[in-house]
Amino acid sequence: MSDFADRWTQRLHSGFPLLAAMDVRLVGDARAWQLHAPFDPNRNDHGTAFGGSLSTLATIAGWLYVSVLAGDAFDVVIQSGNAHFVQPLQTGLVSQVTAVSDDELVRFRQTLARRGRARLTVHASVGDGTSEAMRFTGQYVAVRLPG
Structure with a gap:
């Protein structure tokens, strides 16, 4: 496991106890990563992945993506999701996560610096790594931490 993956997996588990129960792991490095969770603790009574686990994993993937972009001086929260x-x-x-466009990234960083x-x-998206089971769109807000 890379230092990036190990650090973020630990942060996810300590900051979000639900993610520890789901056994979520970050796989990859700062340039290319995915969140993985095993089927067994995330299944439902129909023998399929629980929709709440799919939603949680996608929500956290978006949160992590914005957190990495914003950096340690910012707190990130989700505002809305679908x-x-x-x-x-x-x-x-x-x-x-699908990477945002260069234009969106520039606007985001300029607004963070200015405001x-x-x-x-x-x-x-969440799936098995080859096919998609769920698509998610979330709007996240990054706010500079005091101090």
Whole structure:
């Protein structure tokens, strides 16, 4: 596991006890990463992945993406989110974020520098790593921490 993956996995587990119960792991490095969660603790009574686990994993993937972009001097929260469930999932969960455009990234960083807060819309998906079970769009807000 990379230092990036180890540090963020620990932060996710300590900051969000639900993610520890889901056994969420960050896989990859700062340039390319995914969130993984095993099927068993995230299944429902129908033998498929629990929709709440899919939503949680996508929400946290977006939060992590914005947190990495904003840096340690900013707190990030979700403002709104929308999930669209495409098909059932019967394997381990894999979530990934679609990178924002260069223009969006520049606007986000300029607004953060100028106002100390900025919003960013992020698109994520959850599936088995090859096919998509859920699409998620979330709007996140980064706010400069005091001090």
